[in-house]
Amino acid sequence: MKRPDLARAYRLTALGFFGYKAATLLVNALTYPRLRPRPLPPERPRVSLLVPARNEAHNLPHTLPGLLAQGAEEVLVLDDGSTDGTAGIAARLGARVLAGDPLPPGWHGKPWACQQLGAAARGEVLVFTDADVQWHPGALGAVLHEFGRSGADFLSVYPRQRNVTPGERLLTPLVDAALLTFLPHPLLRLPHHAAAAANGQLIVLRREAYRRVGGHALVRSELLEDVAFASRVKARGGWLGLALGREVLSVRMYRSYPDSVAGFGKNAGSFHGRSRALLAASLGWHLAAYTLPWLLPGRVRGVWPLRLAGLAERTAVNLLTGRRRPADLAEGLLAPLTPLLALPVYRRAMRRKVAWKGREYEQ
Template sequence: MTVIAFVLAVAVTALTAHTWVNARYWLRRPVDGPVGVDETVAVLLPLRDEADRVTPCLRALLAQQGVPDLRIVVLDDGSTDGTAEVVRAVAGDDPRVTLRTGVTPPPGWLGKPYACHQLAGHAGPAATVYAFVDADVVLTPYAVAAAVTELRAARATLLSAYPGILVRTVGDRLLQPLLQWLWLTFLPLRAMERSPRPSLAAAGGQFLLVDRAGYDRAGGHAAVADRVLEDIELARAVKRAGGRIALADASRLAACRMYETWPQLRDGYTKSLWATFGHPVAAAAVVTALLLLYTAPPLLAVAALVAGSPPAAGLALTGYAAGVAGRVVSARATGGRAWPDALAHPGSVVVLGWLTLRSYHLRKRRRLSWRGRPVS
């Protein structure tokens, strides 16, 4: 028992050290302040039944500064809740805003990639940068200018600027911080930026900037037409086309409340976790490793105390503490909530494992859907 506890403690401590190195040295942080860019930027906003939350997003886009030639293209993707009417009411007669009506995805396309594909087609020939923004994202006044500046400073084709994730419910606090924690802990950010390997890629579609020429070289969203995780797959397509990608903490530039209720949160993760891990065997291996590293230590500590082995209990508690520390480092680096949420990290991993199992189960039964459309 002591040997097992020691091995787990060393492994988790090493991973937490990697989290700290990523956060301290390699994580990009765009400047939060007055900056300007001399480029034509097209902000592309796909909407499907977003009438209840598009207003803050669109108002923030209309308030952008530092981009004299800013164009906002909005696509109403088959909404039935009056989304288009809300957009018209908020935008008024602002000449920067263009509202388009989307069409049904053709065979071989999923809804989100096709919406983004249509938006890119409506952006106009003058745009040099596309900034894809989700309806649940609210930007600060210089967010677009700062992100474009970072895209160019990184000499990247694609920049994934992760917004700060707003958490309110217990489910939020358990699951949402895992998004940043996972890539800060397990992805070597420096190597990811330098390596041409598509497998070394991460991206989030909430606030995603891409050089227009590089986007075209990669095939745009047509290259990821049938992909559930179109953001990550677009980053991989960019790498395959010879481009570079970069990640940035944009928590000072953008805030995002991804899901309002537990069923939305549960189903949002369920629809995509199978695509995250790929083959079920790979998913089982990853989930098992996460459970061993982050959930087993506190259980092992209790078992060691019951068995009368204080050294083993101490080592196991060290492993648990190292895991909690990793969550704290990740939260502080990305504008998240550290305490007391990090103490529940073992529970977060358990919930993630359950949702992964649920994702594969529902996919096997062809019952995965999102916003009224099947996910295959």
């Protein structure tokens, strides 16, 4: 292929890529449910709020009081072999604490912790929520309202990202971009199990549905267990629902750039089908789409639309999720650097084994 033809193919492909993502974001802006504070309905099912916790002493004093104040019938915290006093903190704050059993062969840590929580829960509705998720007033009412309104068998909510330090802003907000620019919300209604997404930070199921599919045993050896769980529930005839937490639910996932690299590196391999070729292709394409336009001379035909599309995307995503402070909106300026910042993530995802919270897993 001649150089002009190659340049034209690159330009059209990149414009098509950004065009698809912009169209998807627009569809999601029009269709994605946003939670807002609601009181608990007078007639409601019994609810169990279930928190898997491994070395979460730094999070629970900030998040558990809000969870306990929601008015659920029970709040259970499973201490998954913590060494930092997690169990004592949770008990002092008022949660019912369960001591986790040792990890059985063939299981990963979080699915096993959730399986034990599901077995111990007494509620009709099970809400699995991570220890770093902040529940604000009216959050449980909002979640139950959306669960009932959507008719979903499996509801997952994306809390609003709360990033404090500059290092947290480099990669962590890309969780929202991946959700909102690739999968149009209406596709969740398609019967095929591949049209699925979820966020393990908050998952809601009815107890009978959870036990009917076997609970988290369905994804016992998955690193990206939340998406796999949603897909397999859907494959068994279940309906999925997704919503944005907006002002009622927030999360501080990672507290530094290295923490973000470790977290994303754990999941990136599964997100790319455990294919090193697909990981390499993904990295190469993102460098071509977001970074290369800024390395080309400004006079090159079509380079400025690509530059502007990359800058606008992350800002538009933040507007949709309700992250509208000046520092949040300025994250869009990181677009050209983001693929370079993600290099350690890809390198970590290429390994045959990954470490997470003191455990090592095969990819």
